[in-house]
Every structure is written in structure tokens, then in C-alpha cells.
Amino acid sequence: MSKTLLYTWRMNEQNHIKIFTERDIGEQLRELGITPTQQRVQIAEILFARPQHLSADQILAVVNSNGPIASKATIYNTLGLFARKGLVREVIVDPNKVFYDSNTSEHHHFYNLDTGDLTDIVAQDVMITSLPELPGNTQPAGIDIIFRIRENDSE
């Protein structure tokens, strides 16, 4: 009944990069070919403090909470750069904003439509045993599984 798996969607092998300790964020960025400017280091510190999902707006607010450090353009440039380098994952679940996920290990999401909460599901808790055939001349680039949930109408 279950199809043969013609390809795998396990993409993120870069996850080893992310055990940033306070001191060597700069070095780690440099190893990825990213010049560690003040702005990039600050954004990285916020983002990689723990696995979390932040919007560009939230990062802008946090990074500038004690005086101006980075402009909006720099936030977007940096998040785009980090995404291309595999340091963060863009999560598209809300039509209004992109979330930047500091957890790049293979995982999925619950998205609470009532609260806006986005929470991780470890990959092992979701098992796909049958995969569709890829359209001609294409290759896998990633899989997103989003379990949309709602609060119980506790009446």
C-alpha cells in the first residue's frame, strides 16, 4: 500500500553550526563567510539565544530596545542573508508576516489560529510513509507541515 520513497526531504544538514556561545558568534559567522558586523552579531545573539520564532518586526524592536543599533533595511538584509546561509528558516504560516526560526533542525509546526502561537513538533512525531511523485524536472527543496489548531471553545 505504501509507495516506495523516491527521494528524501531531509535537507538541513547545517545544524551543527548553531551552538553559538556568547563569545565566538563573530568567529562562527566568519566561518560561514559572513562579516561579523555589530548589527549582524546583535541580531544573531537575539535569534540564537534559544530556539524561537520571531518576525522581522520583533527582532527590530528587540535589537533597538536600548538605543538604535540597526535599521529596518539591515534587519531584512541580515535575515535574508542568514536564511540563505542556512542559519535560520523562514516559516510561512501567517499571511501577514514571515517568522524566522532559529531552530533549523528538521521539524514541523503547530500554528494556533486564535493566539498566533507557533510551536515546534519534532520530526519524529510526524511520520510520512507515502510520498507523492515529484513533478518532472524538479527536485525537493523542503517540506513544511503545519497543524493549524484552535483554542477549545470551553463553554
Next chain:
Amino acid sequence: MSKTLLYTWRMNEQNHIKIFTERDIGEQLRELGITPTQQRVQIAEILFARPQHLSADQILAVVNSNGPIASKATIYNTLGLFARKGLVREVIVDPNKVFYDSNTSEHHHFYNLDTGDLTDIVAQDVMITSLPELPGNTQPAGIDIIFRIRENDSE
């Protein structure tokens, strides 16, 4: 190894509504408690001509291609109404726009990052055999599975 399924994500039982034939779109809308205005009927005719994924902008362009019939506000109002009534499904795969899917049967999507093509995958071609436990006090509202793909770099 596979968990017991504590709940089901099979949500869309409304799919019987959608065999719209040219003539009785109005009646069918009325049965759903939707007053069949000229604008709503035109939008429905476009959307339900076949299973497809259209953005609000595309629908606006098509509906007004031979003279002005509906305003931008009406397009958004109508799509929102149709979504609430279960006539269309909102598909969130692109950070720039929502797609309105006239296919409300249970299915998933390929999203081609290079071309922007969004194509359907019948539910039976993707089999999930293990489900995560729901966060406390929440209920399932829908599942989205998106296989992001890219064109083969045919060198």
C-alpha cells in the same frame, strides 16, 4: 512505533456543494445563506470553473477584464465570505499573497519556488502514520503539507 491517532485532521466534509453548473450558482449560494449578487456570482463562476489557485489580484483582473464589475473591496469581502463558508480554501505558501483554492477536498501542495506554480497532491498520495499530541486545550483546525520544490539545474 507509530502512535495511536488521537484525533483526525479530516475536516472538509463540505465538498458536495461544489458541482456548480452554469445556471444554478445563484441557488447554490443562496442555500449557503449567501445572497447571490452579480459580483459574487461572477467571482464564483471564475473560481469554480475548475480546481485552481488564484490570488485576489488575479481574480480582480479576470472579473473586470470586460468592463468594471467588482471593486477591490468586494473581491476581498467575497473571498473572505467564501472562505468562511467553506467554498474556498486559503493557501498560505507565499509570503506575498494568499492563494484561494477552489478545490476544497482534502489535499496537499507542491510549491515550485522557481516558477511560483502551486499544484495539488491528492491526499492519498501522502500518508501520515504518526501524529503529534495536541497542545493542551486545543483542537485540530486543518493540516497543510507543502512540498517545496525547485527546477532541476539542467546544465
Next chain:
DNA sequence: CAGAGTTTTAGACAAAGTCTATTTGTCCAC
């Protein structure tokens, strides 16, 4: 066919994100 409620509309507005031209910072050679 009146009038109450519903729907549509133009255009103002908002939010997220991009772009541009200029300034500032970084890096390396000397």
C-alpha cells in the same frame, strides 16, 4: 413601493517588505 438591512464602492489607510542613493565601516596593502 417604503424603508430597513445588506452589499458595493472609491479611496484613504495600514503593515510588511524592497529599493536607492549616500554615508559609514571593514580590510588589506603599503
Next chain:
DNA sequence: GTGGACAAATAGACTTTGTCTAAAACTCTG
């Protein structure tokens, strides 16, 4: 260290998608 080439950051204009508002146009029922 200093000059200069290149990279990065910045303010703010701009774009796109979508929402809101208040007035006008419809629809439906009595």
C-alpha cells in the same frame, strides 16, 4: 598607522497586499 577599494548600513521613498470607512446602490419583506 593611512589610503583606498569594497562591503555594509542607513533614511526614507516606494511598492504591494490587504483593511477600513462612510456614502451610495441594491435587495427583500411587509
